[in-house]
Structures are given as C-alpha cells and as structure tokens.
Amino acid sequence: xxxxxxxxxxxxxxxxxxxxxxxxxxxxxxxxxxxxxxxxxxxxxxxxxxxxxxxxxxxxxxxxxxxxxxxxxxxxxxxxxxxxxxxxxxxxxxxxxxxxxxxxxxxxxxxxxxxxxxxxxxxxxxxxxxxxxxxxxxxxxxxxxxxxxxxxxxxxxxxxxxxxxxxxxxxxxxxxxxxxxxxxxxxxxxxxxxxxxxxxxxxxxxxxxxxxxxxxxxxxxxxxxxxxxxxxxxxxxxxxxxxxxxxxxxxxxxxxxxxxxxxxxxxxxxxxxxxxxxxxxxxxxxxxxxxxxxxxxxxxxxxxxxxxxxxxxxxxxxxxxxxxxxxxxxxxxxxxxxxxxxxxxxxxxxxxxxxxxxxxxxxxxxxxxxxxxxxxxxxxxxxxxxxxxxxxxxxxxxxxxxxxxxxxxxxxxxxxxxxxxxxxxxxxxxxxxxxxxxxxxxxxxxxxxxxxxxxxxxxxxxxxxxxxxxxxxx
Amino acid sequence: xxxxxxxxxxxxxxxxxxxxxxxxxxxxxxxxxxxxxxxxxxxxxxxxxxxxxxxxxxxxxxxxxxxxxxxxxxxxxxxxxxxxxxxxxxxxxxxxxxxxxxxxxxxxxxxxxxxxxxxxxxxxxxxxxxxxxxxxxxxxxxxxxxxxxxxxxxxxxxxxxxxxxxxxxxxxxxxxxxxxxxxxxxxxxxxxxxxxxxxxxxxxxxxxxxxxxxxxxxxxxxxxxxxxxxxxxxxxxxxxxxxxxxxxxxxxxxxxxxxxxxxxxxxxxxxxxxxxxxxxxxxxxxxxxxxxxxxxxxxxxxxxxxxxxxxxxxxxxxxxxxxxxxxxxxxxxxxxxxxxxxxxxxxxxxxxxxxxxxxxxxxxxxxxxxxxxxxxxxxxxxxxxxxxxxxxxxxxxxxxxxxxxxxxxxxxxxxxxxxxxxxxxxxxxxxxxxxxxxxxxxxxxxxxxxxxxxxxxxxxxxxxxxxxxxxxxx
Numbered sequence: 001x002x003x004x005x006x007x008x009x010x011x012x013x014x015x016x017x018x019x020x021x022x023x024x025x026x027x028x029x030x031x032x033x034x035x036x037x038x039x040x041x042x043x044x045x046x047x048x049x050x051x052x053x054x055x056x057x058x059x060x061x062x063x064x065x066x067x068x069x070x071x072x073x074x075x076x077x078x079x080x081x082x083x084x085x086x087x088x089x090x091x092x093x094x095x096x097x098x099x100x101x102x103x104x105x106x107x108x109x110x111x112x113x114x115x116x117x118x119x120x121x122x123x124x125x126x127x128x129x130x131x132x133x134x135x136x137x138x139x140x141x142x143x144x145x146x147x148x149x150x151x152x153x154x155x156x157x158x159x160x161x162x163x164x165x166x167x168x169x170x171x172x173x174x175x176x177x178x179x180x181x182x183x184x185x186x187x188x189x190x191x192x193x194x195x196x197x198x199x200x201x202x203x204x205x206x207x208x209x210x211x212x213x214x215x216x217x218x219x220x221x222x223x224x225x226x227x228x229x230x231x232x233x234x235x236x237x238x239x240x241x242x243x244x245x246x247x248x249x250x251x252x253x254x255x256x257x258x259x260x261x262x263x264x265x266x267x268x269x270x271x272x273x274x275x276x277x278x279x280x281x282x283x284x285x286x287x288x289x290x291x292x293x294x295x296x297x298x299x300x301x302x303x304x305x306x307x308x309x310x311x312x313x314x315x316x317x318x319x320x321x322x323x324x325x326x327x328x329x330x331x332x333x334x335x336x337x338x339x340x341x342x343x344x345x346x347x348x349x350x351x352x353x354x355x356x357x358x359x360x361x362x363x364x365x366x367x368x369x370x371x372x373x374x375x376x377x378x379x380x381x382x383x384x385x386x387x388x389x390x391x392x393x394x395x396x397x398x399x400x401x402x403x404x405x406x407x408x409x410x411x412x413x414x415x416x417x418x419x420x421x422x423x424x425x426x427x428x429x430x431x432x433x434x435x436x437x438x439x440x441x442x443x444x445x446x447x448x449x450x451x452x453x454x455x456x457x458x459x460x461x462x463x464x465x466x467x468x469x470x471x472x473x474x
Numbered sequence: 475x476x477x478x479x480x481x482x483x484x485x486x487x488x489x490x491x492x493x494x495x496x497x498x499x500x501x502x503x504x505x506x507x508x509x510x511x512x513x514x515x516x517x518x519x520x521x522x523x524x525x526x527x528x529x530x531x532x533x534x535x536x537x538x539x540x541x542x543x544x545x546x547x548x549x550x551x552x553x554x555x556x557x558x559x560x561x562x563x564x565x566x567x568x569x570x571x572x573x574x575x576x577x578x579x580x581x582x583x584x585x586x587x588x589x590x591x592x593x594x595x596x597x598x599x600x601x602x603x604x605x606x607x608x609x610x611x612x613x614x615x616x617x618x619x620x621x622x623x624x625x626x627x628x629x630x631x632x633x634x635x636x637x638x639x640x641x642x643x644x645x646x647x648x649x650x651x652x653x654x655x656x657x658x659x660x661x662x663x664x665x666x667x668x669x670x671x672x673x674x675x676x677x678x679x680x681x682x683x684x685x686x687x688x689x690x691x692x693x694x695x696x697x698x699x700x701x702x703x704x705x706x707x708x709x710x711x712x713x714x715x716x717x718x719x720x721x722x723x724x725x726x727x728x729x730x731x732x733x734x735x736x737x738x739x740x741x742x743x744x745x746x747x748x749x750x751x752x753x754x755x756x757x758x759x760x761x762x763x764x765x766x767x768x769x770x771x772x773x774x775x776x777x778x779x780x781x782x783x784x785x786x787x788x789x790x791x792x793x794x795x796x797x798x799x800x801x802x803x804x805x806x807x808x809x810x811x812x813x814x815x816x817x818x819x820x821x822x823x824x825x826x827x828x829x830x831x832x833x834x835x836x837x838x839x840x841x842x843x844x845x846x847x848x849x850x851x852x853x854x855x856x857x858x859x860x861x862x863x864x865x866x867x868x869x870x871x872x873x874x875x876x877x878x879x880x881x882x883x884x885x886x887x888x889x890x891x892x893x894x895x896x897x898x899x900x901x902x903x904x905x906x907x908x909x910x911x912x913x914x915x916x917x918x919x920x921x922x923x924x925x926x927x928x929x930x931x932x933x934x935x936x937x938x939x940x941x942x943x944x945x946x947x948x
Contacts, residue, residue: 003871006871006874006878009878010874010878010881010908013885014904014908017881017889020888021892021897021900024892075523075524075526078528132520132524135521135524136523136524139524139526166667200668201669202535202667205535206533206535206666209535240534243534244534341598373596376594376595376596379594380593380594380595380596380609383593383594383613384593384611384619385616386614386616388593388613389613417592417594417609418591418592421592421593422591424591
C-alpha cells in the first residue's frame, strides 16, 4: 500500500511540474503579446509626447493587464525624474494609483484582479495572492514617491505580515514625506526598547536614513534618550543622513541652521562625551561637517579617545574635513603613532586625502620614523592608492624636494617591489629618465651610504626634512 | 552449529532493523524537509517579485564585502573566476585572490590578465597563517588584491584572506566557480534585512557543465550531455533546494557550501577561523561556529537562501567523481568526529539534538549501513532469514521513495526558479530524477564507503578534482 502511495505521489509531483510549466508558457505568451503591442505606446508617453490615442488605447485595457504592462517599470527599470513625473500622471489618469491606494488601505480584503494563467478576474492564490497584490501596490506607490499616500503606508507599517511592513518602510523612505518621520521615530523607540517586535529594526533604520536632512531635528528625542541603544541607533541614522547629503553635495558644510542649533549643541556638548563608546564613535562623522568653533577641539578629544574604534572612526571622518578653519593634519599625524594598526592605516589614508599638506606630513613621518611597521603601512597605502606611480613619474620629470627624497628611500630600501612594479608600467622614455636620475644616486649609496642623501640625492637633507622647511609647510 | 546459526540469525535481524531505521529516518526527515522547503522557497521567490534588490543596492546601510578566492593550481579557471567576482553587482566590493603556493601558471595568468604589479604589503595576521610572499595590485583596479603565499592548504589561504580583508563581511568563493551578477546582493539580503545577528549566509551551487558562458558569465543554461553529469544536476538540486533549505528553516544548518558563502569576519576570527583539521573546512567552520556560539552564550543565526547562485564544474568522469565524493565523505566524518561532543547535548539546540545526530547517522554512518546492506540482506535470503518477496517490496520502495524525493527537488526548481528554460530539459531532469536511485546512487555510495574507510585509516589527503575547462572556455 505504501509503495502505491509513494508511486502515486511521484506521478503527482511530475504532473504538477508539467502543468506548471504549461501554465507558465501560456502566461509568458500573454505577457509577451501585451508588451509587444503596448510598450511603444508606453515609451512614447513616458518620453513626454502627447498622445491622446495612446492613452485611449491603454484605457481600453483591463486593469490587470495594465498592471502587467507597468510592472517591469517598477521592478526592473531605473526611471529618470522626468519619466517618474509622466508615469505618476499616467498611473493617476488610468486609475492605477487609486487602485493601489485602495489595496494598501483595504489590507487583505482587496479585490483580486489577476490569475496566474493569464486570465483577468480571479486570482488563484486566494489570501496569499491578494497579499502579493497589496505588496506590489505599496511598492509602486513608493517608487512613484506619491507623497499623498504616506498615511496609508504608515498604517501598512503595522501590517501583520513582515514583508508588507518592510515594503511600507521602504516606500516611506523613498517618498521622504517629512510628516511621516515622527511616526517612524516612535516605532524606532518601541522596537529598540522592546515594547514591540515589529517592524524590523533594520528596515526602519534604512527607511529613516533616506529622509532629507531637514528631518534631523525630529531625532532630538531619540538622541537625548537615556537608553544608550536608542541614542546609538539615532546617531547611526543621523550620521548616515549626513553622509548621504555629503555624497550629494561635495562642498557640504553644515551651518547650524541646516542641522538646527539644538542638534549641533547636543552633538558637541553631550554626545561627543557620551558614556557609550559606540555613540562617541559615530559623532565625528557628523561633526566634521559642522561649521562651529567648538568642533575642532571636540574632534581633537575624540582623536585621543581611550577606545581604539572611536579614534578609528574619528580619523576616518576627518578625511571628509572641508572647512577652512584650523587644518587637522597635525592631529591626524599623531595617529601615525597609534598603538592600533587599523587607526594608523586609516590615518595614512586620511593624510593622503588632505592633499599636498597631508602628503608632505606623511612623507616627513616616513623619512624620520624609526617605526618599521608604520613605515611598511605607509608604503602599502602609497602603492595601493596609486600614489607610487605619481611619485615615480614626478621623479622622472626631475622634481625635487621631499617627494624626490621619498622616492629614493623607497627605491633603495623600503619598497623595491613597488618601484620596480611601477617602472614596468611606465613609458620607456619616462623609465629611462627615472633611471638616468636614480642610478647615480644608487651607485653613490653603495659607495657612501652615510652621505648619500645630502651629496647625491634630492636637494634636501634629512635634517632639513626633520625641521620641515617653510616652503614645504606652506 | 545451532548456536552459531542463532548468533548469525540475530546479527542479520539486528542489521535489518538498523537498515530499516536508516531508511525510515532518512526518508522521513527528507520528506519533512521537502515540504518545508516547498513552502519556504515559494514564499521567498514571491517576495523577490516585489522586493527586488534596488533597495539594498542603493542603501547606505549595505555593508562592504570582500570576496576571498583561494586558489591552488587553478591556472585554467582562476582568471574567469576573479573576473566574475569583479563583475558582481554590489555597492562596496573588494576582491582578494590568494594564490596558495601554486606550482602551475595560476599566479602568472592573474598577473598577466589583470596587469598586476608587485607591491610591498604590510601583513597584520589576526589568525596565524603561512607567510605572504608577494602582493600584487593594479591601481587601475583598486578593488583587486592578489597575494601569493607559501602553500598551507585551502583553510590557510582563506585565513590569509580574512587577515587581509578590511570589511565586516567576507564571501569565500571557490576558484572554479562563476558568480552570478546579483549573487552577493542576494546573499547579503538576509543579513541586512534581519534583526537577528546573522553571521553566515549561504547560497546555491549549480552545475556549469552544459551551459554556455561569455565574459565569465553564464549566458545560456542547459543540461550537460553525459548521464553522469545529468545525475549530478539532480543530486545538486536535491541537496541544495531540498536539504539545505529545509535544515535552514528548522535552524539546523550544518553545511554551507564553501564554494559560495558570506561570513561575518569578526565572528569567524573569534571562533578561530578556518581549521586545517578537516578536508571540508566549510562544514567544519559551521559546526565550530555553532559550538562556539553555544559555549559563549551568543545567539547567532545562519541563513541559507537558494537564489544566490554560483556556477561550478562537476566531475565528468567516474575517477573525478570518486575523488570528489571520497573527499566529501572523509571531511564529513572528520568534522563529525572532531565535534562529537555536540551530539545529543541540549545546549546546542536543534543542531545538537537533531541535525548533528541525523548527519552522523544518515550521512556519515549511513554510507556503511547502506553499503553493507546490499551484501548482508541477500545473505539473509540465502540463509532463509528474510523473505525474498518482502525484500523485493522493500527495495522497490527504496528506489521509488528516492525517486519521489528527487522529483520533489526538480518540482521545487520548476515552481520557483525555472533555470532550465527548455521543456525538453525539464522532461530530462524528471526522467533522471526517477532513475537516480537505480545505479547512480549505488555508485556514489561505493565512493562514500571508500571515504569512510579513508577516515578510519586516518587519511587527511586532499584529493584535487581536475577541471575539464567549462569555466576556462568562457
């Protein structure tokens, strides 16, 4: 009997697989026909061309087919701002936005529209199928950034299904309606303080960081909260918002008004000395953008924090320093002596990002430091960032100064691999020029190892480098 | 004589009971896993229709990842493998290829293909490894680092990669694999969108034989030509779609393929990194992580998703298949033996009470039980202790039930992924699924039995599987 049951089960599975394939083929044909006929019309309308006939043709389609036609626009393609405007107008005109709103509001009672076999009308998935339609509706409203729909999406954040919650959060993030931010903050409080287990914290954070920086003052209650976990999450959200803004505006310097004075005060006076090192670590990422006289001293304190990862975050954040007030390279230079190698490595990268002044400081440290490990790290970063190629090319063109001395040290002692690797990639002419200049130096090194740097090499002596001559410090 | 006969009788009856328990336990649990997997993969694929990957791709919260590719004598495949890793669609990606002292042209081909130059690196090992000989970079490809180290085995190469990586997560990728463009985003999805501390995320390995490739990417999916490879396609589907998905759902993940998995770097370092004690370092690390987490009261989560795909070449000859399966079985036995203290300990939860014992009995000891069964049961018939009719029914049931599970795996593939677009391929897969248990299963069983014997003999030798060049041709 068992044998027969298993045999029947096997045949049943085979039948299901084949029927499913057949259904899919039919469905794919239907979608293909639809796209073949209407995609040119849709493309024309999205390009902004007026086409009353095109809209009429689309109006004649059942809503289910319209959704099928529009679905790739929401799930795959990246649309330009201009296309989004036309798409929103078109969806509103065709009644799709109203449909998606009603589905988002109605929850699981929304009317099913489409069947898997290509026939509009009945959805075979029952409740599960309706949930799928609801999920897609919420996604579409978010993609369109349809701001009037934010209250519906805030409600959907409390849906019983975690996927709907996540999608609603994403859509709210994409819309960025400032009115919805305080609702999200309240949910953040509930989740972090374990008053509620939903929505998912990761989704909540990802949504909140998508909002405009002007929403940051709404985070004040979280940043001031006695719960350190809440302060940490709020700080993480704030620094990511600032990071996004900085990526968008390369010259971003936050004046107090943009971030609001209470937030700036809180950052500089309370959060920078927070008991939680995790919170302190994230403060520097915001402070580097704050145009406030107190910022420099706060950053200085963070650079000598007792926790290595606070120092690491701070020194990394300083690579974003865009203010013309006191330059930070000397403080970052101190981090080259840090006991933790990650801090030293980041300090090297930050100094390089400071431009000529930072690089000069780095070269000076390299040429004078007895610490072999830090020197090896400097060499590694110089090679990985491609700075070695620049140094070698400049040397071959006859530049003098600290860079020339650096190349001679690297080539003769610390980084023979890197130098020879770069030489191999140089043009023959440049390579020849390099060797013409370097070989006499190398020959002299072998004969008079003590005197070489002053006699034959670059025009600067080691003593001059130690004193950091004015023309380099300028 | 009567006394001897009685002992023999008892032994054969006892063994038959062991075989019966093996049969019912193995098939019973796999049936449950199949039902769970059917639902879970169905849900997951439906989620992907509305969630997409854009949110992760664009989110500033998506953490950086480093792909580590250990390679030893992989001259035919390494370039395409590294190229496929570099082509992966991920916002912040580094690739580190670790040449583990190859004696062939592996390193030369990497250097030539990617225009690498030697550099002077600084090594800060947090896990002790063999020393690094040379570092290679190309400043024009800043996210690629190639290192050459002294031969220390795959775990040592992976540990060296972990030491070199700076990102919070790393993905290990076998040198004979091609990654799909969105595989990393899909792998990171359960990590980023989960509120649990997800430290491992595994993906699926599919068979490349029979597929067409271009520019290190699979362009057309098809079935391989030979029966041996086709049986392996079915076997992989069953193993990944049914077994691993199912175990993940019940929280009993014991194996995540080392060919494609993402790990949380700090956790792996805390757990001691990859161990050279076994020849299947991937499984060993997973069990080690479970043990470490339970011993240190850490609540960690491991995820398995079946849509991040990497393509690999499967053995096309019996000799290569034998090498591979012997090694897998040897590694399984070594890992189970190394961590035997987990067995039936409540402290280790589902892993200690269900998953580990199941793997020990059905996958480890099962190779011996099933292999000996093919000889001892006929002996029982010979001595008149077992009814031939009953035996025939039992064997038929075994074959058909095995076919039922394999067809179930093909159905899972068809319902959710449909990677084999041609109807003829689906029919072929179904036919091979039905007949997989007649002949092929016994063949693999023989190799697994040899693996157990190697374990008992104390072997630790890595049997390398040569490639036919399916990746190299791309």
